Amino acid sequence: MSILVIAEHDNEELKPSTLNVVTAAKEFGEAIDILVMGENCQKVSKQAASIQNINKVYCMSDAQLKNHLAEPLTAGTMQIVKGDSYKYIMSPASTFGKNLLPRISALLDVQQISDVTEVVSASSFKRPVYGGQAIATVESNDDVKVITVRVTAFDAAEAEGGQAQVTEVAFNPTEDFGSTFVRLEVAQSERPELTGAARVVSGGRALGSKENFKMIEDLADKLGAAIGASRAAVDAGYVPNDYQVGQTGKVVAPELYIAVGISGAIQHLAGMKDSKTIVAINKDEDAPIFQIADYGLVGDLFDILPELTEKL
Amino acid sequence: MKIFVPIKRVIDYNVKVRIKPDNSGIEQTNVKMSINPFDEIAVEEAVRLKESGKATEIVVVTIGPEKAQEVLRTAMAMGADRGILVTTEEAIDLGAIEPLMIAKCLKSLIEQEKPDLVIMGKQAIDDDSNQTGQMLSALLGWPQATFASEIVTEGDSTTVTREIDGGLETLKVKMPAILTTDLRLNEPRYASLPNIMKAKKKPLDVKALDDFDLNTTPRLKLISVDEPPKREAGEKVENVDALIDKLKNEAKVI
Numbered sequence: 044m045s046i047l048v049i050a051e052h053d054n055e056e057l058k059p060s061t062l063n064v065v066t067a068a069k070e071f072g073e074a075i076d077i078l079v080m081g082e083n084c085q086k087v088s089k090q091a092a093s094i095q096n097i098n099k100v101y102c103m104s105d106a107q108l109k110n111h112l113a114e115p116l117t118a119g120t121m122q123i124v125k126g127d128s129y130k131y132i133m134s135p136a137s138t139f140g141k142n143l144l145p146r147i148s149a150l151l152d153v154q155q156i157s158d159v160t161e162v163v164s165a166s167s168f169k170r171p172v173y174g175g176q177a178i179a180t181v182e183s184n185d186d187v188k189v190i191t192v193r194v195t196a197f198d199a200a201e202a203e204g205g206q207a208q209v210t211e212v213a214f215n216p217t218e219d220f221g222s223t224f225v226r227l228e229v230a231q232s233e234r235p236e237l238t239g240a241a242r243v244v245s246g247g248r249a250l251g252s253k254e255n256f257k258m259i260e261d262l263a264d265k266l267g268a269a270i271g272a273s274r275a276a277v278d279a280g281y282v283p284n285d286y287q288v289g290q291t292g293k294v295v296a297p298e299l300y301i302a303v304g305i306s307g308a309i310q311h312l313a314g315m316k317d318s319k320t321i322v323a324i325n326k327d328e329d330a331p332i333f334q335i336a337d338y339g340l341v342g343d344l345f346d347i348l349p350e351l352t353e354k355l
Numbered sequence: 356m357k358i359f360v361p362i363k364r365v366i367d368y369n370v371k372v373r374i375k376p377d378n379s380g381i382e383q384t385n386v387k388m389s390i391n392p393f394d395e396i397a398v399e400e401a402v403r404l405k406e407s408g409k410a411t412e413i414v415v416v417t418i419g420p421e422k423a424q425e426v427l428r429t430a431m432a433m434g435a436d437r438g439i440l441v442t443t444e445e446a447i448d449l450g451a452i453e454p455l456m457i458a459k460c461l462k463s464l465i466e467q468e469k470p471d472l473v474i475m476g477k478q479a480i481d482d483d484s485n486q487t488g489q490m491l492s493a494l495l496g497w498p499q500a501t502f503a504s505e506i507v508t509e510g511d512s513t514t515v516t517r518e519i520d521g522g523l524e525t526l527k528v529k530m531p532a533i534l535t536t537d538l539r540l541n542e543p544r545y546a547s548l549p550n551i552m553k554a555k556k557k558p559l560d561v562k563a564l565d566d567f568d569l570n571t572t573p574r575l576k577l578i579s580v581d582e583p584p585k586r587e588a589g590e591k592v593e594n595v596d597a598l599i600d601k602l603k604n605e606a607k608v609i
């Protein structure tokens with residue numbers, strides 16, 4: 044009958060990724076419901092209800108859903124899905140959606156379509172494969188289409204002005220899920236969130252140390268940009284894991300992406316090559332990153348970064 | 356404790372892949388193939404658990420063509436005890452054999468083998484699906500801990516640190532459980548020559564995917580595989596001033 048979007052949130056705020064999924068969902072031209080699962084998530088449900096063109100919002104609030112563990116979220120989703128005949132079940136292709144949706148897909152006995160970047164028709168989709176080296180077009184024969192959406196490929200839906208009704212539903216757990224939450228270490232930052240940022244400054248192995256990475260921070264702060272990194276920089280401990288951009292990190296597509304001391308491995312490009320304007324700073328004029336950069340500056344980052352930050 | 360490690364044979368991550376001229380898939384002939392990097396990490400983690408005395412047996416399994424036994428031998432050279440090859444003629448990268456089917460086949464093997472822990476990759480670098488572990492967990496009704504960067508087993512449970520978008524999350528799962536690996540979990544070892552020789556003698560079972568009672572009709576039809584939109588290289592600028600000028604006046608992004 045319609046579409047179910049599973050909201051991503053932290054019990055306080057709806058994550059902007061949900062808005063991008065709603066835009067992708069609109070392409071099917073059918074009624075869109077949103078499911079919010081968490082603890083005391085009434086506020087988030089209200090935010091979901093004020094997105095434009097939403098049919099209804101389910102608010103499922105329970106202590107067992109608080110930490111968004113995959114097993115109880117699966118049970119909660121199945122509860123909603125069983126009572127309705129959804130044709131599409133969608134979530135962002137974030138670690139939240141990737142952790143949850145394949146479970147729902149397996150229980151419904153359908154093949155999930157991961158990381159959709161384009162809705163071609165009601166049943167066919169485009170998705171990047173091989174680390175973005177190719178784009179596959181696939182057609183689904185399943186009755187229910189379970190889809191994770193690459194958020195950078197769709198604009199955010201209008202977050203205000205909608206007046207969907209919020210229905211509270213009880214969570215009826217039936218089993219011992221076998222997993223318990225221990226702790227969450229959230230990297231605190233005043234800077235914009237990486238995935239949605241309009242500008243990103245990323246540093247690579249060439250920064251050489253955590254202390255030197257401060258030069259990236261200074262430039263980012265001057266530009267009001269989020270900070271990203273290559274895997275090599277994360278592995279070396281210069282920055283936390285959630286800064287990683289790439290095939291196995293975050294996918295970003297800002298207005299401006301500045302890659303500093305990053306060689307441009309396929310796996311890194313997979314996460315940033317859809318940025319509008321790409322700047323590369325690298326001392327090796329043959330570095331692969333220059334093949335996709337709009338503006339390349341060959342030179343030593345230790346000279347260039349301070350000068351650039353100062354002159355901006 | 357018995358550990359079960361599903362591994363996939365994929366085009367080596369260093370290879371720049373070529374799309375077939377008829378856009379039906381990716382060229383697989385004369386291309387260097389390797390064990391999926393995340394699965395190599397899964398094997399390494401299992402071997403470390405065995406070396407620390409926590410695990411007793413490591414079984415590696417792959418679903419793929421005859422040649423996929425190469426990756427089983429690699430895993431056995433790293434320290435796995437035995438291998439299971441489930442053969443299929445169908446394409447396993449983007450084509451006919453899909454994560455749902457793989458998960459169902461693995462479920463059936465796991466019901467026979469009864470491991471205490473399944474460690475697998477979070478993602479195959481060909482289809483980039485990131486689904487199989489989560490599907491398997493749901494089908495078996497076992498708890499999952501995906502994207503692991505640290506694994507500590509103690510008694511009948513495992514504590515796992517997970518790499519998630521917001522930072523690091525720690526979960527405790529009761530065994531039997533399904534874990535999927537992220538890149539920073541460990542650094543896989545190189546197999547030594549004597550171990551490569553020894554691995555040749557380790558037991559390897561061969562089964563056919565067709566003998567599993569699965570519905571193998573693909574749910575997704577691959578319509579075409581195309582080049583991504585090409586991004587042209589831009590220009591090199593002389594210095595910082597020229598860069599700022601371009602960003603301000605040409606790209607208009609600052």
Ligand SMILES: Cc1cc2nc3c(=O)[nH]c(=O)nc-3n(C[C@H](O)[C@H](O)[C@H](O)COP(=O)(O)OP(=O)(O)OC[C@H]3O[C@@H](n4cnc5c(N)ncnc54)[C@H](O)[C@@H]3O)c2cc1C
Nearest residue numbers: 247248249273274275289290291292304305306311326344
């Ligand atoms: C399965 C898999 C998944 C992966 N996923 C990701 C991913 O998601 N994201 C990711 O980034 N990587 C990923 N990688 C790793 C990737 O292959 C590369 O190893 C990594 O991106 C390299 O990081 P880098 O460019 O910082 O380092 P390097 O490749 O070492 O490049 C450093 C660059 O800095 C330049 N340089 C050195 N000194 C200076 C200086 N003083 N001034 C200016 N320039 C300088 C050098 O010329 C060089 O180009 C993955 C790998 C695998 C196998």
Ligand SMILES: Nc1ncnc2c1ncn2[C@@H]1O[C@H](COP(=O)(O)O)[C@@H](O)[C@H]1O
Nearest residue numbers: 361362418475476478479484485486487
């Ligand atoms: N053909 C296969 N044989 C064995 N294991 C597989 C196969 N395909 C996928 N897997 C496992 O499932 C993980 C995730 O793959 P995917 O869901 O395809 O991204 C891989 O890292 C492997 O551990």
